[in-house]
Amino acid sequence: MRPYLTTRSLIPENQETPISFIRGWQTEEPLFYRRNHFQYPRLPEDHLFLPILGHVQQPRMFSYQDLASMPSKTLTVALECAGNQRSKFDPRVYGEQWENGAVSQGTWRGVPLAYLITLTGLHSTAKEVVFEGQDFGKREDLEGVFYYGRSLPLTKALHPDTIIAYEFNGKPIPFKHGYPYRLIVPQWYAMASVKWLKRIKVIDHEYQGPFQTIDYQYYPYPDLDKGKTPVTVTNVNSIIQQPLPFQILDQGIHQLEGLAWTGLGRIKEVEVSVTGGESWEKATLVNSTAQPYAWTQWSYLWEVKEKGEYRIKSRAKDYNGRVQPEKPFWNRKGYGYNAIAEVKVKVV
Structure with a gap:
């Protein structure tokens, strides 16, 4: 007998790890939880090329072969969805009603972003690094189509263990977990670890994407936006x-x-x-x-x-x-x- 994922939604696919039956340091791919905001993306022909642009001294385009030949790090990281155990709040709140299983652990191998930035350089005006995924779709609260995107402040983006991963548990990252490249941000909730990386852009201002300024904010009052603070570091x-x-x-x-x-x-x-x-x-x-x-x-x-x-x-x-x-x-x-x-x- 083997355990299975618990389905929270199908479109987009959101599946929960059977965490009660997970043992050891690695969650294997079939049991690793899945969290999506949109349907899975159709990867373009140039999906193996990753550009870094914006407020850098020398914009670069990196290929899969480039990244695989660079100095790498291998990190075992517990990734927890910020909404894990949402079903336990009282009063109840809207959203995917996760129980305990929106958390899994894998071993990721990739290139430290800080190393890539040494190749592009930074302008003195650089303030944040934006990571945009290939997945996109519509939101209920805003007009238009949005790609999933998040930013990190320079201090976190350039931390030596913030990596652009291309392997998961010793193999290429599975498509449903971000192939070919996934940002891995240890110690932060997993919304920061953007999947299907499309591009990295250094900016000179605070990023205003809806998955950062509207979602993944702590709103302490039922009907007011007063006092909201960003979701970042994972709680004990x-x-x-x-x-x-x-x-x-x-x-x-x-x-x-x-x-x-x-x-x-x-x-x-x-x-x-x-x-x-x-x-x-x-x-x-x-x-x-x-x-x-x-x-x-x-x-x-x-x-x-x-x-x-x-x-x-x-x-x-x-x-x-x-x-x-x-x-x-x-x-x-x-x-x-x-x-x-x-x-x-x-x-x-």
């Missing part, structure tokens, strides 16, 4: 993979398992409560110090002697002092859910 988070919600268990010893990740530094500890939050115990962590952007696997042995209903919780902390909150930061578009994880089980 954890999930319980086993046992499953509302599972019936026998008395005895059970191994609780889960994952934890953060967009700042590393996971310091994961605490588990089998008393609904009245008391907490430290879980055992399985860390990979060579993979700074990977999730952390955790486990906890639970011996239960009494029948009854139990609320199991997990709470992650990172080395930057961030802790999963009891309640999430509610926002109108349902981004960044990271409340303490909980499953209810019954012991018979």
Whole structure:
């Protein structure tokens, strides 16, 4: 038996990883979650050529062979959709009703964008780098047709681990995950990791595309745009993979398992409560110090002697002092859910 993706929508295709059954450091392509704003693009004949233009000293066009011959980096990165667990917000919010599975982890190989920029140079006026994908379509709130595009400030764009990836888990990137080139931005929510890269443009102003100024903003009030802030760094988070919600268990010893990740530094500890939050115990962590952007696997042995209903919780902390909150930061578009994880089980 093998698990399957959970369908959230077909057009565009949005599918959820069966995260409760994922083990190890790599999510294989058939089980890697899929998040799309539009239908899959039809790639043009020149899709293997990637231009860098705008406020650069020497615009360049790079081929697939060019990138494959350049100094590369291989990074294992947990990518989480900003809307992951949106279905858990109270009051409920509109959008794809993701549960726990809009997060997956893969190993990406590519060229640091900073290296490519050394070949093009930058004008002193450069402020942001815009990444435009091949996917496009209409929006319900604006007239016209829009390509999916996002920008990064120079400091993040030129981080040595911001890469233009051309391989996923040791093979060319699968079409549904961005072939031939995907931007990989570790530590930020995955909306920043633009797929099917069409072009890279350096600009001298703040980018105003709708997938940056309208979408992927935290709106803290139901009916006002006041106080909105951009979605960027991934929140500290954890999930319980086993046992499953509302599972019936026998008395005895059970191994609780889960994952934890953060967009700042590393996971310091994961605490588990089998008393609904009245008391907490430290879980055992399985860390990979060579993979700074990977999730952390955790486990906890639970011996239960009494029948009854139990609320199991997990709470992650990172080395930057961030802790999963009891309640999430509610926002109108349902981004960044990271409340303490909980499953209810019954012991018979």
